[in-house]
Amino acid sequence: MSEPATPLLEIKDLHTRFHTLDGTVNAVDGVDFDVYQGETLGLVGESGCGKSVTALSILQLLRCPPAEIQGRILFEGNNLLDLDREGIRKIRGNEISMIFQEPMTSLNPVLRIGEQIAEAAKIHKRMTRQEAWRWAVEMLRMVQIPGPGSRSKQYPHKFSGGMRQRAMIAMALSCNPRLILADEPSTALDVTIQAQIMSLMQKLKEEFNSAIVLITHDLGIIAEMVSRVVVMYAGKVVEEAPVKELFKDPRHPYTQGLLGSIPVIGRKEQTGRRLQEIPGIVPSPMETPLGCRFHPRCHKVMNRCQEQEPPMIHLAEHRRVSCLLEA
Amino acid sequence: MxxxxxxxxxxxxxxxxxxxxxxxxxxxxxxxxxxxxxxxxxxxxxxxxxxxxxxxxxxxxxxxxxxxxxxxxxxxxMGWSLVASRPVGEAFWNYFPVTLEMNLFAAPIVIIFGIWLGTLSGIHRDTWIDHTTRILAIVGWSLPTFLFALVLLMIFYGYFQLFSPGVLSDQLTMFIIDNPETFTRFTGMYTIDGILNGRFDITLNALAHLVLPVSTYVIVVVALNMRVMRSGMIEELSKDYVMTAQAKGADKKTIYIKHARRNALLPVVTVAGQLVALSMEGSIAVEVVYNRHGIGWWLAESAVQLDMPVLMCICLFMGVVFVITNLTLDILYAYIDPRIRLN
Structure with a gap:
């Protein structure tokens, strides 16, 4: 796959802090990665490691408590963090759109589905009411909702979870965005629907030639959907690799742990255990451990891991790892 | 239906x-x-x-x-009313327009003001706007109605000689009693009858008499409406669909008015409906202090004199009002909230 030289989205040294009554929370602490035109990038990690906050920081959708975002988020060369409120509003839903995790609560219960899909087109493409509505019906057809004409007039409570997520996808795609941030789009759905939603996203992505940042903790989806993976832990990037290399040769002990916790039929015969879990939980962003943040849970921990923060080691293009084992 | x-x-x-x-x-x-x-x-x-x-x-x-x-x-x-010295049924239609007239002015103000202030307060949560409206609301809500009415009466009538109590000035009342053929009492509400008879001075005079009672009632009651609206607004603004709307690029006004407020209005409908129903009994304190002979005043007098037929009549009337209000609210709900269907 030949990628264009300049990335669509460049995130450089992103820090997102929340100032709460209990102190400052460093939810995202120096993250950088690139997204190229038309690719699907996977953002992986356990719950609470800063994946969602990274995505919300890109569109500045963090509301409460007040977040402080530092660093640079270059979208087609322009720093989104330099934009004023009106400037970022014109990007949202138009150039960069978002698909959320909870389709059940992400739609307004008192507005018709068609109205909610048409809204973005009305805002950004200056369509009239009728045009936007026709466009919404067209979008519903594209996300394979049967009877889109009559369905568009219904309210969200008449839609099942899978259908609502389709409607959310229709909403996200309605202005033909360059980049889609999909924050665990299938986590709340059951497995068969998950597969449908994922293949639908894949298909539409190619049709619209958009790039996707797919946030998930489901490595099965990663293996199927994405070309490149960024692994995050406790607000930092710990490893980046093309998807095949990541599965074949994970370098960071955390990535190894994540891959080990996928159930594989027949592993018990090989290793004597069904699942290889990572002991412990993600540290609270308010009390991150000194040195390597993963060291309390790492099975390859060394003495210096407790004092020295591991540098980012670039092994090849789009292949980097932050671990003292590699240093 | x-x-x-x-x-x-x-x-x-x-x-x-x-x-x-x-x-x-x-x-x-x-x-x-x-x-x-x-x-x-x-x-x-x-x-x-x-x-x-x-x-x-x-x-x-x-x-x-x-x-x-x-x-x-x-x-x-319905029996004979000692207080009114006439049959209860006849007396009811005499007192009812006075109460209804006050409500026709007070209810829209309570509802619109409550929704407006509550929205404002909820949007600007924890700013000076929010604090000011909340303090005013608390003061209004916690002051006894009769005390507040008396204070207003003392200031505006006692000191400035403005807004006298009663329904209409004595002069105009005498005129209406003396000239039943030139002034027809279509509705019993002087503001409306004045217009219908082409006597705008009567309408204006009746309106001036309504200023204090309506203000008192509004200030005392609006707080509840406002607080329900405020908390509704705050709750709705924290919901996921608001972030969806933001992610679509909707501006603040669209998010507040189109997305959050419609959802926040649902509990307000209940409260506002109950307030309106309750006020049909004429806010006893307001009618007694401002000497407006409406249902509330009649009820107070009848309770003191044990005018039993009147007490029975007013209670039955309140029963009718509450059932009809709840019916209206349910129909209104089905209209506002698509998730609710009648039957």
């Missing part, structure tokens, strides 16, 4: 039956002598009390007295 309304109106019969039995029972706890005494106007007549008890059957068993009363009510005879 029609079936739903019919069913609810059938329910009204049971509500009225229940209300009447309950109140009748309470009034029966007064001894027959005490009830007969209300017919006695001078000390000389006191010896007639046993005769009155016998004549009206005041010592009959409860159910016999109740059914005797019910038979008359079904015939359309």
């Amino acid at each position: 029609l079936a739903f309304i019919t069913r609810r109106l059938l329910l009204l019969i049971f509500v009225l039956f229940g209300v009447s039995v309950l109140l009748f029972g309470i009034l029966m706890t007064f001894s027959p002598e005490r009830r007969a005494a209300t017919y006695v106007t001078s000390p000389q007549q006191a010896k007639d009390i046993p005769k009155i008890i016998k004549q009206f059957g005041l010592d009959d068993p409860f159910y016999i007295q109740y059914f005797r009363w019910m038979k008359e009510v079904l015939k359309g005879n």
Whole structure:
């Protein structure tokens, strides 16, 4: 796959802090990665490691408590963090759109589905009411909702979870965005629907030639959907690799742990255990451990891991790892 | 829809039956002598009390007295009001327009102001706007109505000679009584009758008399409406669909008005409906302090003088008001919230 030289989205040294009554929370602490035109990038990690906050920081959708975002988020060369409120509003839903995790609560219960899909087109493409509505019906057809004409007039409570997520996808795609941030789009759905939603996203992505940042903790989806993976832990990037290399040769002990916790039929015969879990939980962003943040849970921990923060080691293009084992 | 309304109106019969039995029972706890005494106007007549008890059957068993009363009510005879010195039914239509008139002005202000202030407060949560409206609301809500009414009356009438109590100035009242042929009382509400008769001075005078009672009522009651709206707004603004709307690029106004407020209005409809229903009994304190002879004033006087037919009549009336209000609210709900369907 030949990628264009300049990335669509460049995130450089992103820090997102929340100032709460209990102190400052460093939810995202120096993250950088690139997204190229038309690719699907996977953002992986356990719950609470800063994946969602990274995505919300890109569109500045963090509301409460007040977040402080530092660093640079270059979208087609322009720093989104330099934009004023009106400037970022014109990007949202138009150039960069978002698909959320909870389709059940992400739609307004008192507005018709068609109205909610048409809204973005009305805002950004200056369509009239009728045009936007026709466009919404067209979008519903594209996300394979049967009877889109009559369905568009219904309210969200008449839609099942899978259908609502389709409607959310229709909403996200309605202005033909360059980049889609999909924050665990299938986590709340059951497995068969998950597969449908994922293949639908894949298909539409190619049709619209958009790039996707797919946030998930489901490595099965990663293996199927994405070309490149960024692994995050406790607000930092710990490893980046093309998807095949990541599965074949994970370098960071955390990535190894994540891959080990996928159930594989027949592993018990090989290793004597069904699942290889990572002991412990993600540290609270308010009390991150000194040195390597993963060291309390790492099975390859060394003495210096407790004092020295591991540098980012670039092994090849789009292949980097932050671990003292590699240093 | 029609079936739903019919069913609810059938329910009204049971509500009225229940209300009447309950109140009748309470009034029966007064001894027959005490009830007969209300017919006695001078000390000389006191010896007639046993005769009155016998004549009206005041010592009959409860159910016999109740059914005797019910038979008359079904015939359309609500009894005689001592306070009004006329039949209860006739007196009711005399007092009711006064109360209704005040509500026609107060209710829209309470609802619109409550929604507006609550929205403002919820959007600007924890800013000076929020604090100011909340403090004003708390003050209004916690002051006793009669005290607040008296303070306003003292300031505006007592000190500035503005906004006198009553419904209409004495001069104009005398004019209306003396000239029944030139001034027709279509509705019993002077603001409206004044316009219908082409006497705008009467309308203006009636409006001036409404300023203080309406202000008092609004300030005391608006707080509840406002607080429900405020908390609704705050809750809705924290919901996921608001972030979806933001991610679509909707501006603040669209998010507040189109997305959050429609959802936040649902609980307000309930509260506002109940407030309006409650105010049909004429906010007793307001009517007594400002000397407006409406349902509330009548109720207060009748309670003091044990004017039983009036108490029964007003309670039945309130039963009707509440059932109809709830019916209206349910229909309104189905209209605002697509998740609710009647039947």
